[in-house]
Amino acid sequence: MAKENALLEEIEYNEDSFDFDDLEERLQSQLDFELSELDFLKTEEEKIGNLDNLGETIKNVVWEQFINQIAVTAGEDFIKENNGLTLDLRDEAHIQTTENFENGKFANHNTKIDYKERYDEWQNNFQKDENGNVKTNSEGKKILTKDARKAYDEGRDKGSAAIHKDHTISAAEVTRDPEAATHLTKTEKVNFANSEKNINDLDASANMSKSDKTMSEWLDSERNGEKPADRFNINEDELREKDKTAREEYENVKEEGKKKSVEAGKQSQKEEAFRISGKALRAVIMQLLAEFAKEIFAKLVKWLKSAQRNLESLLSSIKDAISSFVGKMKTHLINAGNTVITTIASSIIGPVVGTIKKVWTLLKQGWKSLKEAVNYIKSPENKGKSVGILLLETGKIVMAGLSAAGAIVLGEVIEKGLMTIPILAVDIPLIGSLANIIGIFMGAVVAGIIGAIAINLIEKAIEKQRKAEIVGEQVEKGNEILITQRQVRHLNEKKLEHNKEQVASTIKERHEEAAEYIKKSIDSIFNHEVDKIDNKDKIEELDALLDDLLE
16 A cells, blocks of 8 residues: 555656656556466466476486496306406416416416416426425425326337436426426427437436436536546437437427417407407497387386377387487487496406495485585575475485485395395396396385385475465465556546646637637727738638637
């Protein structure tokens, strides 16, 4: 009423100069705006309590965990196929070196040669003390077991009692040699030791004197001031030449063995790279198919809810799903890159990656909920909302985040319980065990129900408070509209009075002008001034003036 009275006072005070048309236009605009705000409040009232989006956050987190599980399972499957070994494409993991072999470090990822088996076989040739350490003689050489030479003597020509068939490079030297042990099989070592280039006829007594010594060691040795050439009937130069030839052949055999080791390592390295590439590619394809299926299912659900369900609308929905999938291809490819990284990380570190990813999702969801709550409070459109509404709304956001986090935790608990059932522990390639799949979705359902109940209670509280606020706002807005409508009515009344007064004043002024004019004309006629004016023109002018007054 105060606004209305103020307007009337302003009109009365400035009535002569007041622009009624301008004020009427402004009041009508204000009325239209207030009516539109009232319509908005009615729409907002209808929206209150709408839970169409309830569970969307939970659904997205479960989907993220499902996609993550595809990648983690792909990495774990790779480890199973990789003889239980994590991904390692380094040269030392595939290509065995003599130095590492001698120190008991093996190229375990080499699937072509079992170096651990070779090492164990090599070590079995040496005597060991009670602590398991290899015994050595006074010269620092490893002491062989009594069976160490057995393979070198079986089935070969050993010569006669007088002339022995001697190993130029002794079986003991070949057995002790770490390079030969690394790169040659036992058969290859025996074949070289008993080859023509390494077998030499030697006097029996000379051969027993030589024993396991190298040819140079034996020929350079002395007993009572005499060398073997002085004590036995031998040709030293011939024996040295024979030793040189044998050693050249021995080095060639070992060099060939090294090449085989390198080739085997590179082949193994390549196969492992292809193995992880195949797993990563299959995981990506599986993810893209799952993403596409998600789009299809979403459109099918929408189609089932629609009023028109026919083949044409179904095909249209499928086309929309394909279009949506292609439109999101950039996002899908980014996610695919993440799947590849997770697959490779899982294959390198093992199951730890799955746990890390789940913890990361928990932290990310918590941070996301907190950020959404803060943004909601800071949003300009929420500035006018009451503290109670703001607290309830932010509580709903946080509850959605907690529900999503709860879905992950509950999924873990349910999975562990189901893993005790043998049939549910069976793995499905690139997806995981049935226990894991059921755990993910059952965890989501349980957490979703709990979250839905909590969010629904919050929604009810918000609904009750917001409806009360909107009803109050509607009443207040209705009052404002009524005031504005009364202002418009009073304005129109004042405008009508003002117009009537203006018309009456105009008529009065014209009457006075006409009377004055007629008086002057009559005075002129009666004062004999007719000759100074054109009587005909005067009469016509008077006739026109009378016509104006009659209009």
